[in-house]
Amino acid sequence: MTPTESQPLEGAAVFNQFASDNYAGICPEAMQAMQEANQGFVPSYGDDHWTERACHCIRELFESDCQIFFVFNGTAANSLALASLCRSYHSVICGDMAHIETDECGAPEFFSNGTKILHVPGILGKLDLVEVEQAITRRADIHYPKPRVLSLSQATELGTVYSPEEITAASGLAHRYGLRVHMDGARFVNAVASLDVTPAEISWKAGVDVLCLGGAKNGMAVGEAVLFFNRELADEFEYRCKQAGQLASKMRFMSAPWIGMLESGAWLRNARLANARARQLERDLSQIDGIRIMHPCQANSVFVEMSEVAAAALRQAGWRFYSFIGSGGARFMCSWLTSEEDLSQLAGAVRLACGGR
Numbered sequence: 459m460t461p462t463e464s465q466p467l468e469g470a471a472v473f474n475q476f477a478s479d480n481y482a483g484i485c486p487e488a489m490q491a492m493q494e495a496n497q498g499f500v501p502s503y504g505d506d507h508w509t510e511r512a513c514h515c516i517r518e519l520f521e522s523d524c525q526i527f528f529v530f531n532g533t534a535a536n537s538l539a540l541a542s543l544c545r546s547y548h549s550v551i552c553g554d555m556a557h558i559e560t561d562e563c564g565a566p567e568f569f570s571n572g573t574k575i576l577h578v579p580g581i582l583g584k585l586d587l588v589e590v591e592q593a594i595t596r597r598a599d600i601h602y603p604k605p606r607v608l609s610l611s612q613a614t615e616l617g618t619v620y621s622p623e624e625i626t627a628a629s630g631l632a633h634r635y636g637l638r639v640h641m642d643g644a645r646f647v648n649a650v651a652s653l654d655v656t657p658a659e660i661s662w663k664a665g666v667d668v669l670c671l672g673g674a675k676n677g678m679a680v681g682e683a684v685l686f687f688n689r690e691l692a693d694e695f696e697y698r699c700k701q702a703g704q705l706a707s708k709m710r711f712m713s714a715p716w717i718g719m720l721e722s723g724a725w726l727r728n729a730r731l732a733n734a735r736a737r738q739l740e741r742d743l744s745q746i747d748g749i750r751i752m753h754p755c756q757a758n759s760v761f762v763e764m765s766e767v768a769a770a771a772l773r774q775a776g777w778r779f780y781s782f783i784g785s786g787g788a789r790f791m792c793s794w795l796t797s798e799e800d801l802s803q804l805a806g807a808v809r810l811a812c813g814g815r
């Protein structure tokens with residue numbers, strides 16, 4: 459529904475939100491690339507020069523001749539990638555906060571026909587390798603779903619990031635036991651920006667076999683790319699995409715934005731800006747009485763503890779944010795579109811909600 463003069467959207471002029479980075483629109487570079495691709499007739503289903511060029515850009519960026527597929531969203535990317543790594547009697551080990559466990563409505567299990575997710579306690583959103591090894595070695599009998607994949611989220615659901623060494627250690631452990639390594643990279647670009655490393659250093663060079671690379675939260679309209687660094691694992695993946703309703707007929711509009719983002723450098727600029735805004739917000743909020751920062755801010759989110767009363771007052775004032783980690787925990791998420799003005803307005807509102815002035 460589009461807003462009309464007589465019926466404006468709630469807070470249409472200033473929409474006060476730090477709910478998610480996917481509340482932000484399409485960045486100019488992605489939009490322009492989509493517009494450029496909107497010319498005349500072009501072959502469908504990915505058999506076009508835009509898609510070929512997008513794959514080329516991604517391969518250059520990752521310094522790898524990886525196999526690439528474009529799907530509509532992260533849930534599909536993760537689920538289909540995991541399904542391709544597993545058989546139905548296998549299991550996937552991940553942290554207990556992992557998106558694949560908590561936020562995909564069972565899609566990984568659904569698309570893999572029964573592969574079980576085994577979630578283990580993490581530390582600040584990251585895998586605890588002691589727990590992982592226990593989950594892998596707990597049982598070796600036929601009654602236990604055989605561990606086949608270790609899945610990491612980079613950046614994590616709690617806004618922390620794994621260093622290259624941490625990823626190498628996790629994948630080393632996984633590979634020692636014959637597991638493959640999947641990375642949920644919905645915010646991979648934020649991790650690259652935060653660590654100041656190359657994409658290769660925190661993916662295939664650190665032992666990642668399959669990466670689900672996020673586009674939407676980075677500024678694209680829609681779409682994630684699935685990168686198979688080990689091409690054998692991509693066998694028949696195109697059939698999975700088609701069967702799951704994830705093969706875009708007008709593929710050029712999913713692939714061209716990647717060209718715009720990568721060739722212009724917007725992917726990194728956007729991620730750096732979102733991260734910088736979150737750091738600034740962390741500094742601003744940490745100075746308010748009644749606010750405690752919960753996790754180190756290493757990507758584009760800030761998690762704080764505040765009283766229920768303060769959180770309710772903030773919502774009452776029209777602010778949108780998620781609170782799903784413990785009682786009183788609130789997540790404020792920054793994006794490529796978050797302005798300094800947005801930050802100071804939020805900080806002011808939080809101060810008020812906490813009873814300060």
Ligand SMILES: *Cc1c(COP(=O)(O)O)cnc(C)c1O
Pocket residue numbers: 530531532533534557558611614615642644645674
């Ligand atoms: C947003 C997100 C996804 C993708 O979610 P979709 O809504 O399916 O695109 C995947 N993993 C993590 C960690 C996310 O934050």
